[in-house]
Amino acid sequence: MAQPARLGRGGRWGRGRLSPVAPMEPTAEQAARWRPWMRRALQLAALGQGRTSPNPMVGCVVLDSSGQLVGEGFHAQAGHPHAEVGALGQAGARAEGGTAIVTLEPCCHQGRTPPCSQALLAAGVGRVVVAMVDPDPRVAGQGLAQLQDAGVEVLAGICGQEARHLNRAFIHRVSTGRPLGLLKWAMSLDGRTALPNGSSQWISGPEARTWVHRLRGQVDAVIVGGGTLRADDPLLTSRGLGPREPLRVVLSQTLDLPPQRKLWDQSLAQTLVVHGPDASAQGRQQLDQLGVERLELDPCTPVTVLEALAQRGCNQVLWECGPALAAEALGQGCVQQLAAVIAPKLLGGVAARTPLGDLGLVDVNEAQQWGLQGVERLGADWLWQLNNSPRAIQS
Numbered sequence: 001m002a003q004p005a006r007l008g009r010g011g012r013w014g015r016g017r018l019s020p021v022a023p024m025e026p027t028a029e030q031a032a033r034w035r036p037w038m039r040r041a042l043q044l045a046a047l048g049q050g051r052t053s054p055n056p057m058v059g060c061v062v063l064d065s066s067g068q069l070v071g072e073g074f075h076a077q078a079g080h081p082h083a084e085v086g087a088l089g090q091a092g093a094r095a096e097g098g099t100a101i102v103t104l105e106p107c108c109h110q111g112r113t114p115p116c117s118q119a120l121l122a123a124g125v126g127r128v129v130v131a132m133v134d135p136d137p138r139v140a141g142q143g144l145a146q147l148q149d150a151g152v153e154v155l156a157g158i159c160g161q162e163a164r165h166l167n168r169a170f171i172h173r174v175s176t177g178r179p180l181g182l183l184k185w186a187m188s189l190d191g192r193t194a195l196p197n198g199s200s201q202w203i204s205g206p207e208a209r210t211w212v213h214r215l216r217g218q219v220d221a222v223i224v225g226g227g228t229l230r231a232d233d234p235l236l237t238s239r240g241l242g243p244r245e246p247l248r249v250v251l252s253q254t255l256d257l258p259p260q261r262k263l264w265d266q267s268l269a270q271t272l273v274v275h276g277p278d279a280s281a282q283g284r285q286q287l288d289q290l291g292v293e294r295l296e297l298d299p300c301t302p303v304t305v306l307e308a309l310a311q312r313g314c315n316q317v318l319w320e321c322g323p324a325l326a327a328e329a330l331g332q333g334c335v336q337q338l339a340a341v342i343a344p345k346l347l348g349g350v351a352a353r354t355p356l357g358d359l360g361l362v363d364v365n366e367a368q369q370w371g372l373q374g375v376e377r378l379g380a381d382w383l384w385q386l387n388n389s390p391r392a393i394q395s
C-alpha cells in the first residue's frame with residue numbers, strides 16, 4: 001500500500017502555499033498501530049452527543065514520545081474548548097515530540113475558540129493522526145497543511161468510516177446547507193397512525209416512547225405541522241432523558257392554532273412557529289401575545305425551514321409530523337433517515353390515517369428504495385431504522 005502523502009510547503013501544492021490536502025491512505029502497519037487509539041478518541045468524541053451543534057463531535061488522545069497516554073479530551077459543547085485543547089492541557093510538557101490522535105482534522109481558523117492547529121504546534125507534537133479531513137470550507141485540508149508546513153508528520157484516514165458515521169449530521173449540514181432529517185412515526189401492524197376520529201395516543205408502548213424521548217434529546221430540533229399540534233397537543237420534550245431539550249418547531253401556513261397548547265409553555269423548551277406570508281393577522285397577534293417566537297418565510301417550505309434552522313446552528317432535525325407535512329418533506333429531499341415503530345395492533349378501516357400523504361407516484365416501480373440500518377425490539381413493538389444517507393452525504 002502507498003505511503004501517506006506529505007503535502008504542504010514544498011509538496012504537491014508548491015512552496016509556501018497552504019492548500020487543501022487530499023485524504024491520505026495509511027499503510028496497513030500504520031493503520032494497525034493507530035486504530036486502537038483512534039477508537040478511543042471516537043469514544044471520547046461520542047461523549048459530546050447532542051451538545052456540540054453546530055460543531056461536530058470531536059475526541060483527541062495525546063501520547064508522549066515513548067507512546068504512553070498522557071492526555072484525553074473531547075468537545076463537550078459549542079463555545080467550550082476543542083478536544084485537542086483539553087487533551088494537550090492534560091498532557092502539558094509531555095506532549096512535546098509526541099502524537100496527537102484526533103477524530104477530525106484540527107481547525108485552523110479563529111472561531112469562538114483559537115485554532116487547534118496552532119495549539120498543536122505550540123505544544124510541539126511531532127505527529128498528528130486524524131480520522132478524516134474537516135469538510136467545513138474554513139478548514140478543508142488547511143489545518144493539516146499548516147501542520148505539515150511546520151514539519152509535523154500527518155496521517156489521515158484511520159477509522160475514517162466510523163468518524164464520518166459519527167458526524168454524519170454535521171457533514172450533511174456543512175455540505176448541503178441543511179440539517180440531516182430523520183422522519184419518525186409510530187403505526188399499527190396494518191399501517192395506521194390514527195383512527196378516523198384522530199385518536200392516536202398511544203399506538204406504541206412505553207419502551208418505544210422512551211426511545212423517542214431519548215432521541216429528542218440528541219437532535220437539535222423537532223418539527224410538527226399545524227395538524228399535529230391541533231390534534232395531539234404534543235409536548236415534544238426528552239422528558240429529561242437527553243443531554244438537553246430540542247428546539248420545538250411548528251410549521252403552519254394559516255396560523256389557525258389553538259390558544260391553549262403545551263408548546264406555548266416554554267419553561268421546559270423553546271418553541272418556534274414558522275409560517276408563510278398568508279398567515280392570519282389574528283394568528284400572528286396571538287403568538288406574539290403568548291411570547292412564542294415566529295419566523296415568516298416566503299416561500300415557506302420544508303427546504304426553506306431547514307435552511308433557516310441550519311442558520312440557527314441545527315445539524316439534525318427530527319420530523320414528528322403527520323402525513324401531510326411528512327409527504328411534503330420527503331418529496332423535497334428533506335429526509336435522509338427513517339424510523340418506523342410498528343406496534344402489534346390492528347386499527348383497520350380505510351379512513352384511518354397512514355404515515356404518509358400522497359407522494360405523487362403513478363408506478364410502484366418508481367418508489368424509492370431505502371437501506372435497512374437495523375431492526376430492534378422495543379417492548380412489544382419493533383423499531384425499523386432505514387437511511388439513504390450515503391447518497392445524501394455525497395450530494
Ligand SMILES: NC(=O)c1ccc[n+]([C@@H]2O[C@H](COP(=O)([O-])OP(=O)(O)OC[C@H]3O[C@@H](n4cnc5c(N)ncnc54)[C@H](OP(=O)(O)O)[C@@H]3O)[C@@H](O)[C@H]2O)c1
Pocket residue numbers: 184185186187193194198199200203224225226227228229231232251252253254255256274275276300301302320321322323324325326328353
Ligand atoms: N402516529 C404518529 O407517529 C403520528 C405522528 C404525528 C402525527 N400523527 C397524526 O397525524 C394527524 C395529523 O395529520 P396532519 O397531516 O394534519 O399533520 P401535520 O402534517 O403535522 O400537519 C399538517 C399541517 O402542517 C402545516 N404545513 C404543511 N406544509 C406546510 C408548509 N409548507 N408551510 C407551513 N405549514 C405547513 C399546515 O398547517 P396549518 O393547517 O396550520 O396551516 C398543515 O395543515 C393527527 O391525527 C396525528 O395524531 C401521528
